[in-house]
Amino acid sequence: MDPLITTPLPAESEADAKGSSLERMLRVLDLFTEADPIWAVDDMGATLGFTRSTIYRYVRELAEANLLFQVEAGRYSLGARIITWDRQLRVSDPLVRAAQALEADFPRWCEQQVWLICRLFKDRVVCIHQTGELFSEVSYSRGSPRPLFLGATSKAILANLTARQHNQLFLDNPADVYASGLGQTWEAFRASLQRLRRQGYVTSAGEVDPGVYGLAAPIFDGDGKVVGSISCVRPIEQRDEPQQPAQGEQILALAQQLSQLMVALAQRGKPLS
Template sequence: MSSLSKMLSVLDLFGPATLKIDPETIAERMGLSRATVYRYVKDLCDAGLLVRVDAGSYGLGPRIIELDWMMRQYDPILVAGRELMHELSEATGLAVFASVFYDGHIINTYIAEPNDTYQFAFGRGQPLPFFRGAQSKVLIAFQKGRRLQRLFEEHLANDPDSTYDWASFSKAAKKIRKDGYCLTHDELNLGLTGIAAPIVNPGLDEVVGSLSAVGSTHNFKLLRQETVIEMVMDTTRRIAERMQNPPAAAHGM
């Protein structure tokens, strides 16, 4: 691993339970000398990727916010789908999520909400549990061939909290692929229902993300579930079509 790779690996130490970190902890967890760690931290601070948050501790820096903003402006799914997501949210009164499977993590990249009513356990940018919740299940179920079995072996086979063996996992994934969507109740937030469908890039014939509509189970009872499913699936098709012929990126969002 190059020195640059090692330096950037410092960023991997941050997570939901580690929002700030001190150089001594970095040295211990990465097996580096204190002199090397202080050099890495200085360079990362100079680049805006880290910032000092209190005496001796560092957090993620403002440059990451800039990069996040730029990603949202030019991310193909969001360029093609942001407007459609808001239309779906307004038409249903539900929150609409765009999610991707990246580097072993399933992450919500954008949320269109009709209001601030919902308090989601997993918001934008926060990794979702493996094969739990509609977004996660859709993105995993549509993985191809041996990759699906490898994902099961890596994430569920030795998980003592998992209720799946390979047979039941494979059967659940097959049903989602056959249906073309996934519906879940209470899997990420008690009292919430989610419906997700894959976004398939027709040029690549692969799943590049998922779209989900999420709301209270009570609100779903006021809507025709079949209608919401069709609206979600239609929106994913329209996003895929727009990705083939993307509209001009909207700025300032």
């Protein structure tokens, strides 16, 4: 029998009451990863530092909301509601819908290539749509969060953030800035981003996935705010230096089309027929 239902729940301690319940329950959901897809309730509590009564209450509420699913006694995985939400995003996100509508126009630069559509969520870049084939799986598969500082896909977004955002990111992430190759001082970092912004498209080789070359361009909303990027990743040996400027202009034009269609779809608010 499920201990979540049969075990009486003692009063929550003062330490357990710190922070909002929503924030703390989200921390429970964040435990579930590709590496650790199933968790025992007591292990969740120990990892998060929650009392036994608190973790049992949170897991019970999350299970009742179909956000967690009991795979066996006392052990849980993510629930059906998350799968439903993922499908909802796939069919309703105007950027995904725009990408699907324009897929036939994506250039075929080589046999092995993957097109990625990514969105910026706060300080993370997340792949929301992917099409094509590559010799190995790229780490930008749908749902994979990535940092802002590595790879053409992310740098195309980073370069188009505001000067204030650049300054805050530089102050908050010194190690990431150093590793990015964009400069070790504020002046050098700012100059690198200005250069990428003027160029429009961004390239990288082996920064995220070994042996992979990326070409990316930013996507903007109706107010001119960068919200994501489109990128094409290929084997490094398929990189064609003489063709890079022409391909850069192609991906910039494609990004502009995506931006315009995304805005139109968002305003319309209805699925494509």
